Amino acid sequence: MRGKQLIFDVLEGKTVERTPWVPYTGAQIANLKGYTAEELFKSADKLYECLIEAEKQYTPDGMPAIFDLQVEAEILGCELTWYKNSPPTVSSHPLSVEFEIPTQVLKETDGRIPLIVEAMKRFKEARPNIAMYGLVCGPFTLASHLRGTSIFMDMYDSEDKVKELINYCEVQVRELAKMYVEAGCDIIAAVDPLVSQISPEMFETFLAEPFSTFFAAMKEINMPSSFFVCGDATKNMEPMCKTKPGCIAIDENVDIVEAKKITDKYDITMSGNMQLTIDMLLGTQQDNQKAALVLMDNLGKKNFILAPGCDVPFDAPAENLIAVGQAVHNPEAVKIALENYVAIDDLPEIELPDYDNLDHVLVEVVTIDSKTCAACGYMVAAANDAAKDIGIDVKVVERSIMYKETLAFANKVGLKNMPSILVNGEIRHVSLIPPVDILKEEILAAKK
Amino acid sequence: MSVLTEMSEMLQKGKSAETAALVQKALDEGMTPQDVLDNGLMPGMDVIGERFKNNDIFIPEVLIAARAMGAGTDVLRPLLSASDAADRGTVVIGTIKDDLHDIGKNLVAMMMESKGLKVINLGNNVPPEKYIEAAIEHNADIIACAALLTTTMVHMKDVVSLLAESPLAGKAKIMVGGAPVNQAYCDAIGADGYAPDATMAAEKALELMKAA
Numbered sequence: 314m315r316g317k318q319l320i321f322d323v324l325e326g327k328t329v330e331r332t333p334w335v336p337y338t339g340a341q342i343a344n345l346k347g348y349t350a351e352e353l354f355k356s357a358d359k360l361y362e363c364l365i366e367a368e369k370q371y372t373p374d375g376m377p378a379i380f381d382l383q384v385e386a387e388i389l390g391c392e393l394t395w396y397k398n399s400p401p402t403v404s405s406h407p408l409s410v411e412f413e414i415p416t417q418v419l420k421e422t423d424g425r426i427p428l429i430v431e432a433m434k435r436f437k438e439a440r441p442n443i444a445m446y447g448l449v450c451g452p453f454t455l456a457s458h459l460r461g462t463s464i465f466m467d468m469y470d471s472e473d474k475v476k477e478l479i480n481y482c483e484v485q486v487r488e489l490a491k492m493y494v495e496a497g498c499d500i501i502a503a504v505d506p507l508v509s510q511i512s513p514e515m516f517e518t519f520l521a522e523p524f525s526t527f528f529a530a531m532k533e534i535n536m537p538s539s540f541f542v543c544g545d546a547t548k549n550m551e552p553m554c555k556t557k558p559g560c561i562a563i564d565e566n567v568d569i570v571e572a573k574k575i576t577d578k579y580d581i582t583m584s585g586n587m588q589l590t591i592d593m594l595l596g597t598q599q600d601n602q603k604a605a606l607v608l609m610d611n612l613g614k615k616n617f618i619l620a621p622g623c624d625v626p627f628d629a630p631a632e633n634l635i636a637v638g639q640a641v642h643n644p645e646a647v648k649i650a651l652e653n654y655v656a657i658d659d660l661p662e663i664e665l666p667d668y669d670n671l672d673h674v675l676v677e678v679v680t681i682d683s684k685t686c687a688a689c690g691y692m693v694a695a696a697n698d699a700a701k702d703i704g705i706d707v708k709v710v711e712r713s714i715m716y717k718e719t720l721a722f723a724n725k726v727g728l729k730n731m732p733s734i735l736v737n738g739e740i741r742h743v744s745l746i747p748p749v750d751i752l753k754e755e756i757l758a759a760k761k
Numbered sequence: 762m763s764v765l766t767e768m769s770e771m772l773q774k775g776k777s778a779e780t781a782a783l784v785q786k787a788l789d790e791g792m793t794p795q796d797v798l799d800n801g802l803m804p805g806m807d808v809i810g811e812r813f814k815n816n817d818i819f820i821p822e823v824l825i826a827a828r829a830m831g832a833g834t835d836v837l838r839p840l841l842s843a844s845d846a847a848d849r850g851t852v853v854i855g856t857i858k859d860d861l862h863d864i865g866k867n868l869v870a871m872m873m874e875s876k877g878l879k880v881i882n883l884g885n886n887v888p889p890e891k892y893i894e895a896a897i898e899h900n901a902d903i904i905a906c907a908a909l910l911t912t913t914m915v916h917m918k919d920v921v922s923l924l925a926e927s928p929l930a931g932k933a934k935i936m937v938g939g940a941p942v943n944q945a946y947c948d949a950i951g952a953d954g955y956a957p958d959a960t961m962a963a964e965k966a967l968e969l970m971k972a973a
Contacts, residue, residue: 394861399912402861462864465821466828469775510820510864544940548816590941594911626911626941 316374317444317499320618324500324537324559324582328615334373334641335446335584336634337562339380339624340400342367345745349397350627354381357428361435368440370631370688370746372638375444375500378433378493380624382450382504385485386458388424389417398627406461414477415459419485421492430496437497444500447493448541451505452482452523468515476519483523487530494536501531502539502562506623508553509544509566516552524556532557539584543623547572554579564589564622570611577616584618587637594626598636598681598730599654602647605640632730632744635688639681646682646715653717660721668738673706674759676752677735679728682713689713691746692732699752705760764790765797768833769805775825777832784836794840798877802833806875810960820864823959827871849876850970853895854905855883856939858916862909865939865959869905872963878903889919893927901933902973903966906952908939917942918950934969938962 319333340350342363353359360379367376381400387393390407408415421430437445450458456478457464467475490501508520524540531538540558542549545566553561554576561576562584563569573583585608587593592604608619619641625634640647666675676696680689693711700707712719714731722728726735734742734752737759741747762770768783780802787797809826812818852873856866863885870880881899883891892904904924908914917937924935934953937946947955954969956962 396859396912399910404861462867465824465864468821469825512819512822515819515821545816590911590943591945594941628912 315442317442320375320444320500321537323616323618326580326582326616328613330614331644332609332612332614332641333375333618334638335375335444335618335620336367336371336373336637337380337621337624338367338371338373338376338634340398340627341625341629341634344627345370345631350399351395351397351401354379354395354400355425355428357431357435360428360432361439364432364436365439368443369691370638370744371634372642372688373443375446375618377446377448377502378436378498379429380448380504382448382454382506383458384425384429385419385450385455385482385489388419388426389415389455389459389485391458400624403458406459408459408478409461409463412460412467412471412474412478414474414481419488426489426492430492433493433496433498445498446500446502446539447490447496447498448502448504449486449489449493450482451503451508451541452479452486452527453511453520454505454507455482455486457507465510468511468519472518479519480523483527487527490527490531490536491534494534498536500537500539500559502541502560503527503558504541506541506543508542508549509546511549513548513552516549521552521556524553524558528556528558531559539582541623550575554581557581560584560618562618562620566622569608573612573617580616582616582618583612584620585622587619587621589622589626589629593621593629593633596633598632599651601633601636602640602651605637606644606648606651609641609644630730630744632732635732635744636681638688643682650681650714653714653720660717660724663718663721663725665722665725665738671737673708674756675735675737676700676707676709676756677738678709678711678732679719679723679735680711680713680732682715683711683732688744688746689732692734692742695746695749695752696734698749699756703753703756705757707756765792765801765804768797768801769808772802772805772826772829772833773808775822775829777825777829780829781832781836784833788836788840794837798834798837798841802830802837803875803877806830806872810872810875810963814958814960820868823868823871827868827875830871830875849878850902850966851879851881851899852903852905852966853881853883853892853899853901854907855887855892856885856907856909857913857920858886858888860908860910860913861885862907862939865909866905866907868959869907869938869962872959873905873966876963876967878963878966889916889923892920893923893929896924896929896933897927901929902970903934903936905936905938905962905966908937908942911941914939914941914946917952921951932973934973936962936965936969 343353345366392405393401539560541562560582683689771779936954956965
């Protein structure tokens, strides 16, 4: 089944044939093409290029077009500090001294909206079967961007004004959401990390109304919606459900099994909650696959979308996301491969090829399994394309870690991540698929 | 209800003017400033800390309670000797280089102050060397580093290395915290302590100083 339809079915409460997978890839995809985060977020061309590459490698059913909660704030007067390895952060708050409700209305020509909309339109056209998520900053977080952290005190000292500001922000992000819908988004998410920092009573007082309005507006135009939160939002699960989003997305600070019992009562889909740091950033492919399999086993195939807890860290290795895609698309094969890893002390003895005395160039592509892992398939295809018509004797072999011998091989050559390419025993490319001409040059250079 | 109990309750409700008035009343009744601090204000803040740790209350409630605590200590400050505040130890705190998030770090600072620690707050985007300079200047017992981003927490390791080469090596301890940080990361970079929330951070600071 096509990814987008799978997500629509889940959001409609149907039991599906497999769990859908939505990597919240933001700044991280800049790595796939060697860009900085700042370059990615400021260029429609680069954003589009990286989206296409991420879709190719991570095999998602849906993905956000951009994950940057500062787009609206920048237009409304916040200064941003830019980084090469993370989304920008807000460094000044226009309402920090004079707390006046702004009158500015977001327009489609403002700030970075034109470039985002352009990238969305192009991605939609190129990959119509992927559910494209349009992410807007949640009204509470946007209000805090504008006012600064004193908004927390204001909630006691100037209740009406804070309500007015949050409601103003909701109107703005609703307008932006409509622009994203026009650009082809299939689902709109309001991302409000600060929701976890207030009590259910405060939620009721300040956020119940604007979020209900927002999700009702999406429903009115038949647009699926999601409510993203970060941090320990356990106590706000029920109040969030009452605002009637189609889906709630949480991170690892919330016990997802318990939280799903609440969302199930409201027939709301749950999305989450791969660990961002321990697994996605610092873990191995196997750690990520194990985590994905546990989540899929625990949460089932109804009202559940597998996703990272939040925006994937910039330095999270691409191979970890590739590995999760593999676990989603072929869980049984991955379970076998993981069993092989468990038996790592019991691997067969193998002999490496005599690389120094080969009468040909040997290109070894170490994969999870090229038949079921898209990135692996592309890696094998790149090797075959490079070897084709090159005019010298080249052999391309695939070694899948579905076999214990390959695991023993990987251990012996010091290879930790797949897919990878070795040329005459030297590790040349890990995870990222090389351009064919570069690989061709490496093969020619390796000929004795 | 005793004046100290009432003071604690007003503080917990974030009533600044009432808290300050009750501090004055307690002093007028002949209590010492140290008594008022130790048995009126601090127990109130301890309740706030405990409820925050248990997720019974959230950031806005802590901030207004801390403001009431501040109103109370403003009355006491001229009466307390300058050395009292530093007796329990000194902490240099800041959000690490390239990271502009400071809500959590400020909460930690407040909780530490409410435990009687002297806190030097360096703000956000603090370069590793600045923590060490400030720690030397104030003869700090603890250096506390906060990070909200996975991309900035890596700079915490530099603070650990710089401290090891400084005159405070072996004396000052390093604490780390923030959303992406955990005990495993703390251990991996060789920091001395980690706490998952502001209340536990203050407790951890006292524990580290006791162990020193």
